[in-house]
Amino acid sequence: MFGLIIGIDKYESDGIRDLKGCKGDAQSVVDFLSHKFHIRSSHFLRLADERATRSAIIDGFQNHLINNSNIEHGDVVVVFYAGHGSRALAPQGWIADNKKVETVCPHDERTIGHDGKEIFGIPDRTIGGLLRKLSFIKGDNITMILDSCHSGGSTRTLKVARRAENASPLPEELDKDIWMWGLPPIAAPNFPTGFLDKTMSSHILLAACRHDEEAYEDPKAEVIRGAFTHCLIGLLYQEDLTRITYSQLFDLLPRLEQQHPQCDGKNRGRTLFNGASGARPTTFRLTAHGDAYRTNVGSIHGVIKGTVFAIHTQGTITSDETELGILEADYVDAFTCTLRRRSEDTYFTIPSGARALVLNWRQDQSLLKVFIDPSRDEVQPTEHNFALVNSPDSADLIVRRIDCSTFQFNRLDPFIHKWAPMLNDVKLSPDLPRVLQGISHFHYHLYRRNSASPLKQNVEVVLRRLRRIEDTDETMYMPDGKFDMPLFLDRENTVFIPNASTVSYSSDRVFYGLTLTNKSGRNLFPYLVYFDPSDYSIQSWYHPPAATMAAPLAAHSALPVGYGEANIDALEFSLADGVTSDVGFLRLFVSTTYVDLTVLEQSSPFLSARGGKKEKPPRVDVWDVWTFVLRTVETGADIRPSS
Known part of the structure; x- marks a missing residue:
């Protein structure tokens, strides 16, 4: 592990107010990393106050990190900065949000250098170029x-914001050799801006606040620290870092007053300071309310009254301890529910920080009815999950055994039967009861809806064919302008793909993206979830990256999915060998508040096991969902439309 650790309390220019907690923040990071990982002090470059000049910070990136022969490919690198941030007027040739560029403020910003020229802040694109080269x-x-922080707002009372105002406009050529590294000349006009506005594959960014908020330190505290760093380091000392993800x-992370910390980057699902993925069941935080508990999972997730939750200590997120006991959903609203103890259960103590895991979705009104031919004694119905019926006439699913490990699935429920009625020659490695539980999960989340339909489908979805932007070191795709297909709810949406035998894997593959357009007056969080009836898997195609972020699909705006940034996942449609047509179901959930919908996802169950005072009236939170049928067809295939 190697680190570049920067903390600036003292600024040379009278135009930038001094701070008090940044050097302490930086030291707390060094102390933590040294204690947890036993890192040699020589692996850290610490820059503070007068040592943290503009040239020293950039040199630290280049010589201590990028050109350091002691750092091997894949080693952990930590870059920490505590100090003022700012926003400067963007040069004429730069594209920037509101014509402003986000910067970090070195010790000598707004002073005159030895060459007689003004020393500027370090803009986001310069930091991005250094990180891109370091990653490469x-x-x-x-x-x-x-x-x-990088907002332009005024400082709130009692607390000191880490934000310097009135930054000088930046020269157009500033650091161009750095931020253009690895990019073609044509990329300069469309360079992405903002520390928090990138889908980054080069690094993971942990930021104290949103780009339009302020990061605070409390000058009245006994030991002055940044609110974000203080909470983050305290939490890191408590957690088992070998298994928890970013x-x-x-x-x-405890909630902070007036600021919303951000976790950004394509690899935020990795375990901390580790290149490995850290997938695990989705759990939800519990908060006590008298003799009941509340958790942030509600009707949008599929919870109804009676849904059962297993309660785990906070430690079970990173260890294999047993569950504490069971709570049951009592009152359910759009995004939260109240949990209570069941009268028949033995009392158990629920510690602070406990988590709730959905144990049973309680599908009473949409219970999957299964007929097995021939019947099998080892398959028993699961309460609130699936039921066995004695006649195929009353079944949603007929399971026929062809031989000891091969099965046929005849889907009779109205929706799937219309588009994909039969599934033949299914090879099952696990036991059939577990497969039926996975199919039940698939059916439940495919069919459920918000009957109120509060948004009246005010979000449009367009599937767009992409082309690669040439001459870039990092893969980037944009719409080709030749194929834009609006998706409709009342019919199948057909995507034709080339014959597999004529496609070169490297050069002829066709990729797609989606554009979501919000025509409502509400700011929305969208979720794209793909249901594949060929194997009953449920995949997330888009999920907002962080609970603390602003709504990514703002009112009367559009959101690109799968294109427009470097190294993000585009969509590619394909068919299994010998198959000329296939169908899947794309569900678009939208909500007015962030929710964690990863609890819906599942791998294919066919595979062996791989979550009285005045107050403003509360706003009415809503959610809605729509389902699009996507048919993939090989060019030239004779496919008759479904009746």
Whole structure:
């Protein structure tokens, strides 16, 4: 592990207010990493106050990290910055949000250098270029932590914001050799802006607040620290870092007043300071309310009155301890529910920080009815999950055994039967009861809806064919402008793909993206979930990256999915060998508040086992969902439309 750790309390320019907690923040990061990982002090470059000049910070990136022969590809790299952030007027040739560029403020910003020229802040694109080069040479196991802010708002009372105002406009050629590294000349006008506005594959960014908020330190505290760094380091000392992911860590982070910390980057699902993925069941935080508990899972997730939750200690997120006991959903609203103890259960103590895991979706009104031919004694119905029936006439699913490990599935429920009625020659490695539980999960989440339909389908979805932007070191796709297909709810939406025998794997593959357009007056969080009836898997095609982020699909705006940024996942349609047509179901959930819908996802169950005072009236939170049928057809195939 290697680190570049920067903390600036003292600024040379009288135009930038001094701070008090940044050097302490930086030291707390070094102390934590040294204690947890026993890192040699020589592996850290610490820059503070007068040592943290503009040239020293950039040189630290280049010589201590990028050109350091002691750092091998894949080694952990941590970059920490605590100090002022700012926003500067973007040069004429730069594309920027509201014509402003986000910067970090070195010690000597707004002073005159030895060459007689003004010293500027370090813009986001310069930091991005340094991290992109570092990732290319040393690997993408990079964590950057920013405890600063970049908004232009005024400082709130009692607390000191880490934000410097009135930054000088930046020269157009500033650091161009750095931020253009690895990019073609044509990329310059469309360079992405903002520390928090990128889908980054080069690094994971942990930031103290949204780009339009402020990061605070409390000058009245006994030991002054940044609110974000203080909470983050305290939590890191408590957790088992070998198994918790960045996203899970931020879910555990205590709520901060007036600021919303952000966890950004394509690899936020990795375990901390590790290149490995850390997938595990989705759990939800519990908060006590008298003799009941509340958790952030509600009707949008599929919870109804009686849904059963297993309660785990906070430690079970990162260890294999047993569950504490069971709670049951009593009152359910759109995004939360109240949990109570069941009268027949033995009392158990629920500690602070406990988590809730959905144990049973209680599908009473839409219970999957299964007929097995011939009947099998080892298959028993599961309460609130699936039922066995004695006649195929009353079944939603007929399971026929062809031989000892091969089965046929005849789907009779109205929706799937219309589009994909039969599934033949299914090879099952696990036991059939577990497969039926997975199929039941698939059916339940495919069929459920919000009967109120509050948004009246005010979101449009367009499937767009993409082309690769040439001459870039990093893969980037944009719409080709020749194929844009609006998706409709009342019919299948057909995507034709080339014959597999004529496609070169490297050059002729066709990729797609989606554009979501919000025509409502509400800011929305969209979720794209793909249900594949060929294997009953449920995949997330788009999920907002963080609970603390602003709504990504703002009112009267559009959101690109699968294109427009480097190294993000586009969509590719394919068919199994010998298959000329296939169908899947794309569900678009939308909500007015962030929710964690990863609990819906599942791998194919066919595979062996791989979550009285005045107050403003509360706003009415809503959610809605629509289902699009996508048929993939090989060009030239004779496919008759479904009746």
